[in-house]
Amino acid sequence: MQYQEALDYISEAAVPGSIPGLSRTEALLANLGSPQDRLKYIHVAGTNGKGSVCSYLQSVLTAAGYKTALYTSPHLSRINERYKIDGKDISDTRFAEIIEKTAKANDACGRQCTEFEILTAAAFLYFAEEGAEVCVLETGLGGRLDATNVIKAYDCAVITNIGLDHTEILGSSLAEVAGEKAGILKGGLAVSYEAEPEVKNALCDAALKTGTSLVFADFDELNSLVASPGSQSFIYKGEKYEISLQGEHQIKNAALAIEAVAQLRHAGYKISEAALKGGVLAAKNPARFEILSSDPVFILDGGHNTQCAVAAAKAAEDYFPKLKKTVIVGIMADKDVSGVIDALGKIADSFVAVMPQNGRAMPAENLRDFIISRGHRATAAKSIPEAVNIATVTALNNDGIVLCIGSLYMAGEVREYFGL
Template sequence: MNYEEALSYIENTQKFGSILGLERIAKLLEMMGNPQKKLKFIHVAGTNGKGSTCAFMQSVLTQAGYKVGMYTSPSFLRFTDRIRIGKEEMDEDRMAEIMTRIKYNIEEMVLSGLQSPTEFEIITALGLVYFYEENCDLVILEVGLGGRLDSTNVIEAPLVSVITPIDYDHMDILGSTLEEIAGEKAGILKAGSELVLYPQKKEAEKVILKKAEELQIPVHKVSFRDSRVLKFDGLYQKFSYEGEEYRLSILGEHQIKNALVAIEALYALEKHGFRVPHESLVRGLSVAKWPGRFEILQIEPTVIIDGAHNLQGVQVLKSNLMKYYRGKKITIILGVLKDKMYREMIRELLPLAKNFKLITVNNVRALPAEAISEEIRKVEEEIHEESAAKAASQKKKRKKEFDFEEVSYVRKECFATVEEAVDSALNESEPDDIICALGSLYYIPEVHRYFGEED
């Protein structure tokens, strides 16, 4: 197969759906020589912040001279950018060569009466074979969905497990409570490893710590008390941690916390022989890149893209926008999937919005732009009714006059394409205005390409 044929083969396996379980991936890897058993791993699970944390760790370890593979999902600009060694993404010809072998083994599996692996399982196998054959010193492996039954969990005990912030997402698969979701994420924990843990909500953290205790896994809970933001200028941010200063080009105050998780994971890794000089730590953090996360694509007007696609992600984005662009009303480009908590996300965004440019994400699970517009209207009505009820309550209790403020309904426009939405936002903006595109990583790369950002 050539690259295009290999890519088409992978995409056609979408018909098998996203079926959780490790039997298919384990069998496929066995037929490929079990490359995962010959590699060392950092395994990263969580709802938000996984990719950024992986990027920080890989950048630092690469600066320290190690050959480090990184497997993330989904792809951003190109299929091959999800499988990297150092700064280089997987070569297309190499991908096609490995996929030819994988396809042969899948055909053998099906002939013997076994289920065909799913799309994500095939891509996971592709990455693991590639990292092994390229003699990586270490692989940073990001969980695709959940943890316990995710195909990345086919590995044996990693050197370090990392769990980033956990919140409500994929509830139809992972469970409707934080305890259930945390239990799925904690499924990556294995005896013989150790855990670096982002501070979690109490109910999630209790589940994770119990699992770690059962497995007798050392836990390194990250503390943010010794960190302080020093500077943000729209191009980079500086912070201090334990008396040392660091600089990040990945923006957003939450990224400082992700960087601290990465630092603690690298400290935990040192006992396994992966020494990281301080200058490599400083340099690696400063040059790390992770596209589509509070990324500024241009100024005058300022255009920001952010992959926030769940409630926690939107709350973090809102906090950053309020901190860095205080008092500014923002043109919001929005596309979402219908299985997300989109009404709660809209409620968070409304106080910031000057207007909405709405698109339908190119995905079978997309909520149509017209439906998003209607949901925004419904949320505005809810806010109006809540405000009116509060005013009536204050009046009834004969308290001082309640300042009832009529809801200011924002303009909502629907567009057939992402390009049309961006064109409209730019045409209506003044140089000091802010435009922010968010809601789904399935369309954010199109905004990236609009501005000629290909790397």
């Protein structure tokens, strides 16, 4: 099987959509020899910040000398991005080899798996074959019934910031969503983002039922020192750290990763202070308040819900308080569009609406009209290049900046346009 054939197989053989449940993935993995049982894990669930926390942990563990696998989703440009070992994407040749083996097992199961389930099973197979010493594993949707939750144990579980997203599947209240995310808890060690009482109670209940030792990050012990485009420094529990990722929310994500490292040390991992500090500084996560150009400043953020929009808007205002903000927005129609627009509207001088190349995306004209109905200035673009051009010219004429936000699918298109 060649690389394109592997991509074609995934597209043709996968059952459409997202179907909660573990039985299909378990059957597929059984046909592959249960590679998931040969790996050690850090399992990460949550609404926002999963990808960044995973990046911090992978970077730290690699710096500490562990052969570290990282499985994340979705990808921005190429599917290979989902499979990393020590920060390097899987090659086209290895991807084709792994998918060929997974395809045979999937065919033997009657092709009952979704795309995410096929890709997840392939990840376990790849990481096991490569002899990864630890795997940082990001859930796809939820936790309890997510395909990644077929693992039987972990060295540490991590719950990131929780908000209302995918409510049609995970529940309409924060407590319900938290309960689904906490479905990854299986005893042992776990850490969680500092949470409001409703979420904290749900997580503590789940920890109690599963015999999990759950520690919460303490943001009262967190102090930001210097924040500027390019780097941030902060003190957490008396220790100074520096990170490259942008925004106050990334400092909190780093603090959560630091708490996870403390638990991993309890579990026997040898992680020096130099590896910890060097690892969090070296961590990268594209399309998370990523500055793509400087004249004008063009910021790309793949955030797609209200919490993300609030965080990105705050960061843009913190870093560039005196500059007008032109906001490019493209979003899936099933998201909280009003919440996202209202959050961005607090800083936006004007909007450019665009439709990402995804069947669930909101048409640009509809989004433009909605933005106008919320009391903001907006125009619609027919494509990503047109949206970037309109926003860039506007920012140059107004001595302003551009913030592009709303969808990881759109973020991938924008990065490709910038040649990244």
